[in-house]
Amino acid sequence: MPLVPQRADVPVTVDESKCVDGCTLCVDMCPLDSLALHPETGKAYMHVDECWYCGPCAARCPTGAVTVNMPYLLR
Ligand code: SF4
Ligand code: SF4
Numbered sequence: 001m002p003l004v005p006q007r008a009d010v011p012v013t014v015d016e017s018k019c020v021d022g023c024t025l026c027v028d029m030c031p032l033d034s035l036a037l038h039p040e041t042g043k044a045y046m047h048v049d050e051c052w053y054c055g056p057c058a059a060r061c062p063t064g065a066v067t068v069n070m071p072y073l074l075r
Contacts, residue, residue, distance in 0.1 A: 011051035011069055012058075018065035019043040026057035026066050 012035065014026075026044050027035045035057060036047040044066070051068075058066040 010046045010049055011053065011071075012046045013067050013069060014044045014046070015065045015067070016041060016043040016045075018063040020063055020065075023062065025060045025062070029056040029060050 014035075021042055024037060024044075027033075027037060031054065032048075032050050032052060034046055034048050034050050035044050037043065038045050053068055053070055055068055058064075058068045
């Protein structure tokens with residue numbers, strides 16, 4: 001169980017079990033600064049709901065922990 005429950009309806013979700021301690025790649029990649037490291041868990045999460053669905057956060061994650069939940073209309 002994750003220490004901090006993540007909402008499932010945000011644009012980008014992070015699998016905390018795959019997120020590597022000390023890594024900030026997805027946080028650094030996001031042009032909107034929508035991702036951040038959680039102060040308690042140290043894992044990346046979406047802290048604001050804004051997202052362009054541009055994808056580098058998921059593409060650059062070394063462990064595939066990031067999922068961009070593309071809305072149906074944009075596919
Ligand atoms: S898809 Fe783009 S805007 Fe959305 S969280 Fe990832 S990098 Fe940021
Ligand atoms: S790129 Fe992947 S491993 Fe790195 S902070 Fe983001 S979710 Fe965690």
